[in-house]
Amino acid sequence: MSETRLFGDHFLRNLQPEELAVVQRVRELCRSTFGPKAAEVAKQDVFAWDNFRLLAREGIVGTAFPRRFGGTDARQQLRIRIIEELGRVCSTSASIITGTDLSTRxxxxxxxxxxxEQVVPGLCSGELQSAFALTEPDAGSDVRGLKTFFRRVDGGYRITGRKKFITRATTADWFVVVGRAEDNPSTFLAALVARDAKGFGxxxxxxxxxxxxxxxxxxxxxxxxxxxxxxLGAEGEGFSLAQDALLRARIGHAAMALGRAIxxxxxxxxxxxDRSTFGKALGEHQGVQWMLADMVTQVESSRALLAMVADKYDRGDADVATFASMxxxxxxxxCMKVVTDCLQLTGGRGYLQDFPLERxxxxxxxxxxxxxxSEVHKTVIxxxxxxxxxxxxxxxxxREGSLVDY
Structure with missing residues (x-):
């Protein structure tokens, strides 16, 4: 990577040449399309089909899928770099990639x-979409509170329940639905449901x-x-399948947040x-320099933690879930703190809809x-x-003995 950037490319050194080429292509797309069009995309909350189709056509969506179905089965070390690059300019584009992981894993x-064979090639190419249906009105992070139940019948199951906050619901062809067995609520199940299934709204x-x-x-x-x-999976494996999908999505959320902070x-x-105050550039004031110093230092530290987590995931370390929560x-x-401070630093302009920091x-x-x-992850950690x-x-x-004896 030859271009000079405020945040360096030190985290790209572990990538292979073909992986670096993917990052470079994403950067080009951010410069030519996703960055310039980000404000327009964010004006209405309708599915960003143009962004999705471009990411699919360029093979970026396919990084989440195995090679045998047309994907590249990319390492998380590459995936976090892709999501960070997209998050730097366009949350919509970044969330399309993280959402693909969540909905298809x-x-x-x-x-x-x-x-x-029936579904995955179409998901990889972008011809099909899926959605991940886990959260309910009374259950989110507390998966054991799910009230969607699977009732065993001849040849399959009858599913009854409600799901909430489902991304891509109106565009998905297939839905990964997670619930519990009606006759044994401690048994979790997952199934793939077609959008045109009878009784599905x-x-x-x-x-x-x-x-x-x-x-x-x-x-x-x-x-x-x-x-x-x-x-999907055996009876009782619905919980572990959901946890694996959430693990990858949490890594993606971290990468997206860091991209936006960058x-x-x-x-x-x-x-x-560019801005001058009291006879000199705003950036020449010590207070502003200290603000920027704190932000850059903290972002680089967080990038290092995320790089370690991606490496742990790729190696299959047993403790990766806890570190992903971290x-x-x-x-x-x-990210929330940095964006708030950056908006404060840019003053009234930062509050304008015409300026990117408002978005x-x-x-x-x-x-x-x-x-x-965040509070859930604090509890997990x-x-x-x-x-x-x-x-x-x-x-x-x-010394030996209980510490209460000190």
Whole structure:
């Protein structure tokens, strides 16, 4: 990568030449199309078909799929770089890529060979779309609170339940529906449901604060029949399939948030060079320099954590889920802070709809909420720390016995 950028390319050094070529192509698309058109895409919350089709045509959507179905089965080390580049200019484009992971992972991992052959090539090429139907009115991060039930019948299941906040619901051809067995609620199941299945309803799109271009809707399932051939994984594997999809999506959310933070700092730093106050450039004031120093340092630190998480995922490390929670928590909270500070630095211009930071500001909030709110990830991380502390090596500074005896 030859171009000079405010944030360096040090995290590209572990990529192979063919992976670097993908990053370069995404950068070109961001310069030519996604960046210049981002404001227009964000004016209405309708599905960004042009962005989706371009990402599919260029093979970027296909990075989530196995080679045997036309994809490239890209490593997470490459995926986070792609999402970061897109997030730097256009949340819609970045969320199309993270949403592809979320909505298709259970199909790739759990569908029968025959069902994969029927569906996955079309998902990879962009001819088909799928949606991930997990969240409900009373259950989100608490998956064990799901009230969508699978009732066993001859040849398959009857599914009844409600789903909420479902991205791509109005454009999806297939839906990955996760629920529990009616006769044994501790057993989780997942199945692939066609949008035209009898008893399956999709609500009108629901307006939201930001993230335009990827609308959401609710679903209603009333005694929807799904054949055995459309179950994903074995009975009882619905929870693990959902967790794997969420794990990859959380890594994607972190990358998208960092991309947006990078873009915000670039915009604020450029403004600081152009704007003059009290007889000198805004960027020559020490207070502004300190703001920029804090933001750049924190973003680079968060990028390093995410790079480690991607490496852990690619290696299959057992503790990757906890570290993904750390990366998602740290990156998304940081993004909200950085975008807010950048908007503050640019003053009234930052608040204008004509200026990109207004859009960045609205989009940043959902990263803190989607795929597990920051508070949920704090609980996940904290529980893991306490669990490991009980078995961890004792600090050599401590004497024998209980610490309450000090």
């Amino acid at each position: 259970a199909i790739v991992a759990g569908a029968s060979e025959a069902l994969q 999709i609500s009108p799109e629901v307006g939201k604060l930001g993230w335009y271009g990827v609308p959401i809707s609710s679903l209603e399932l009333t005694d929807v029949f799904v054949p055995d051939s459309h179950r 873009g915000a700092v670039e915009i604020a730093a450029a403004y600081a060079c 990366a998602k928590l740290q990156a998304t909270d940081l 960045f500001f609205r989009d940043a909030k959902l990263n803190q909420i989607g795929e597990g709110a 904290g529980r893991d720390v306490v669990r490991r502390a009980r078995a961890a090596e004792r600090n050599p500074c401590l």
